[in-house]
Amino acid sequence: MEPIHITDVSPRDGLQNQQIHLDTAAKLQLIRLLAAAGVRSVEATSFVSPKTVPQMADAAELVPQLRTALPALRTSVLVPNLKGLERAHAAGAQEIAVVLSATETMNRKNINMGLDQAIDVSVQTLAAAHALGLRTRAYVAVAFDCPFEGETPLDRVVALARCMHEAGAGEIVIADTIGSGSPGQVKERIGALADALPVAQLAVHLHDTRGMGVANAWAALEAGVRRFDASVGGIGGCPFAPGAAGNLATEDLVLMAERSGFATGISQDGLLGAIDFAEARLQRPLGGRAIQWLRRQRDKAREAHVDAPQQAAA
Amino acid sequence: MEPIHITDVSPRDGLQNQQIHLDTAAKLQLIRLLAAAGVRSVEATSFVSPKTVPQMADAAELVPQLRTALPALRTSVLVPNLKGLERAHAAGAQEIAVVLSATETMNRKNINMGLDQAIDVSVQTLAAAHALGLRTRAYVAVAFDCPFEGETPLDRVVALARCMHEAGAGEIVIADTIGSGSPGQVKERIGALADALPVAQLAVHLHDTRGMGVANAWAALEAGVRRFDASVGGIGGCPFAPGAAGNLATEDLVLMAERSGFATGISQDGLLGAIDFAEARLQRPLGGRAIQWLRRQRDKAREAHVDAPQQAAA
Numbered sequence: 001m002e003p004i005h006i007t008d009v010s011p012r013d014g015l016q017n018q019q020i021h022l023d024t025a026a027k028l029q030l031i032r033l034l035a036a037a038g039v040r041s042v043e044a045t046s047f048v049s050p051k052t053v054p055q056m057a058d059a060a061e062l063v064p065q066l067r068t069a070l071p072a073l074r075t076s077v078l079v080p081n082l083k084g085l086e087r088a089h090a091a092g093a094q095e096i097a098v099v100l101s102a103t104e105t106m107n108r109k110n111i112n113m114g115l116d117q118a119i120d121v122s123v124q125t126l127a128a129a130h131a132l133g134l135r136t137r138a139y140v141a142v143a144f145d146c147p148f149e150g151e152t153p154l155d156r157v158v159a160l161a162r163c164m165h166e167a168g169a170g171e172i173v174i175a176d177t178i179g180s181g182s183p184g185q186v187k188e189r190i191g192a193l194a195d196a197l198p199v200a201q202l203a204v205h206l207h208d209t210r211g212m213g214v215a216n217a218w219a220a221l222e223a224g225v226r227r228f229d230a231s232v233g234g235i236g237g238c239p240f241a242p243g244a245a246g247n248l249a250t251e252d253l254v255l256m257a258e259r260s261g262f263a264t265g266i267s268q269d270g271l272l273g274a275i276d277f278a279e280a281r282l283q284r285p286l287g288g289r290a291i292q293w294l295r296r297q298r299d300k301a302r303e304a305h306v307d308a309p310q311q312a313a314a
Numbered sequence: 315m316e317p318i319h320i321t322d323v324s325p326r327d328g329l330q331n332q333q334i335h336l337d338t339a340a341k342l343q344l345i346r347l348l349a350a351a352g353v354r355s356v357e358a359t360s361f362v363s364p365k366t367v368p369q370m371a372d373a374a375e376l377v378p379q380l381r382t383a384l385p386a387l388r389t390s391v392l393v394p395n396l397k398g399l400e401r402a403h404a405a406g407a408q409e410i411a412v413v414l415s416a417t418e419t420m421n422r423k424n425i426n427m428g429l430d431q432a433i434d435v436s437v438q439t440l441a442a443a444h445a446l447g448l449r450t451r452a453y454v455a456v457a458f459d460c461p462f463e464g465e466t467p468l469d470r471v472v473a474l475a476r477c478m479h480e481a482g483a484g485e486i487v488i489a490d491t492i493g494s495g496s497p498g499q500v501k502e503r504i505g506a507l508a509d510a511l512p513v514a515q516l517a518v519h520l521h522d523t524r525g526m527g528v529a530n531a532w533a534a535l536e537a538g539v540r541r542f543d544a545s546v547g548g549i550g551g552c553p554f555a556p557g558a559a560g561n562l563a564t565e566d567l568v569l570m571a572e573r574s575g576f577a578t579g580i581s582q583d584g585l586l587g588a589i590d591f592a593e594a595r596l597q598r599p600l601g602g603r604a605i606q607w608l609r610r611q612r613d614k615a616r617e618a619h620v621d622a623p624q625q626a627a628a
Binding site: 211 | 499523531532
């Protein structure tokens, strides 16, 4: 089975929009559970303004604790600019991600800059990160539709992705930020991007607003993409993008990929444990499109496990 | 935009498993709403034993009422054997469907026959239907996995589909009866079937048990299939197949297909009206994976419609 690489973004993209605040110990525990489930890569936090995203205010505490607790886990952190990069580096981060939205309005609403300035900031931040020896990811956000401008021109998405590639980003993450994309659009857009860039460096970041997240992931697999963002339990949404629902659920992606002949190295039982934990802490139901079926399978397996020794004893 | 053809099977596959009984007038109203939404083909009922499937006991009343009320609607009815065909023909049915399960055990549990006998019954029923001048569909059920036997051998599925084609079935409907298939499996199985049979005569019938229904529909589109069964609101499940959840929701399929460049001729607003009606009558929440987003869009459009004249008047 061909491997695919999944970055679980629930600690960052998932938690940033939750009403209930998780403390550092709870975040650490969520990430421990993900790592125990076989997740090898997480986006752990972001070094943004604590006023804007209070859930991420403990970034400088979380990163060193993670490095000690889970040294083998690949951990990236989001940084909005050079100042964020400095804070991330000081905390010991080894991989950073920059976010470049593909439209003028989205940049203005999100970071109060125009597109050209946002490109400059991303390029500078990537260069500084590379000078510090850090690994890098670059998001191209609203790569399908912008909540303010409508459909994002494909040639601009390709140009921005190429720009991030030329700036040395190790991974270019094409993000359907509001979850408006369809598999037909993924085929077209990722196809064009794969023609312009090395497909091994492309990742997709999907939201499941319209119930097409899994279909879009399959379309990306068919276009050659092997790197995916997903969020356990589908935790997510973006505070700056009206209409964005939860991220594509890690467990849905794992189920689809494994059943379609790809290896993820991730255990569904482990993911269900992480979902149970997050549900209890966030005090709301979580889970993607397959959650009921997955839990039923777990219940059946537990019943069989309980039955078996009894039968052996009888 | 290339057209695709959708048969809404909610009146048959959807309703047969519901606890609340719909009377003939309610079924007629559901089908009227579907036709008003632009659905051009429904599976209306089945001529099976009323003892086994009480919801379908009014088949002989529903069919002539439908022909009078909606003469342009393409309406098929399920028949299990020659006796069912006789009853369907007497009621004025113009298109019938036979169901051939692809495993020994599923046939025994479903119709109390072995596979060889089930093949004979299907071939005879198709021949008799053709002699009466009726159009025909033939389901190949449990074409991915059987709840009793596990994975169904692909070569057997191809052989049975070919057998139904040779028996003259106008449409061969490949059914993932328990909703266990993945897009990788759809690609493999429908690819093999499309090599063995004219793809224009192939349809797929998907269930959404594991959240992969839309992805599977996309994989079928990519394999060349243009004919789909779906059920408005995802109403469904099979009383004889443990673990089967609702059918792929018509509104999810329409959303994905239209956003991917295919024309369905079906209005989402119309489908939402049918879902509202079915929810009220069946007294339970319905809707596929995109239902919340679709309803939010409808609400927004209504608000905009209310706002507009007020602004004009101000």
